[in-house]
Amino acid sequence: NAGVTQTPKFRILKIGQSMTLQCAQDMNHNYMYWYRQDPGMGLKLIYYSVGAGITDKGEVPNGYNVSRSTTEDFPLRLELAAPSQTSVYFCASTDPGTGGMDEQFFGPGTRLTVL
């Protein structure tokens, strides 16, 4: 199993450009998440999905969009990139265990710089 994969690993964007961060998992998990991590701030939830076709906003959704057409894939779209979106982005997946939420499996991350 590859687990959770993310592409690209690094990207530099100019202000106003757009891009899609790719995330895929091969564990047949229903729940998928996008987080951003800024230095000293922990992980902030951007969007999440509870299954194909179902997405919802997290804490910091502004400037981002998501879609979930299959169980495996959960891409994150940045429209009109801004310097404030410079961050490390992690995708994660899980399924409920017995008695509640189970371990989240994280991808390796995408380091994005907007100049």
Added chain:
Amino acid sequence: QQPVQSPQAVILREGEDAVINCSSSKALYSVHWYRQKHGEAPVFLMILLKGGEQKGHDKISASFNEKKQQSSLYLTASQLSYSGTYFCGTEVRGSNYKLTFGKGTLLTVNP
């Protein structure tokens, strides 16, 4: 609301013990602990559920005080490999399987 972790940073010598705390103002359903090494993804350590059930790492222990909405992670006889940033993530009932993470505790273990 983001849980509060303490301390923010701790430096140990190999073999020493440490306790990392996580506190929330909300009624918690579960607390999750992750460790992240520099430049890498967070890695799961442990889940503590309301009611006392625990799942996770054999060599790490933790507690969950449901009345105080606090959890503590106990790192005993620390090894160099324990170095990293530790995050707690809290789940509240009805959150639809979402976690809110603290800002992290940076643990450095020196020889």
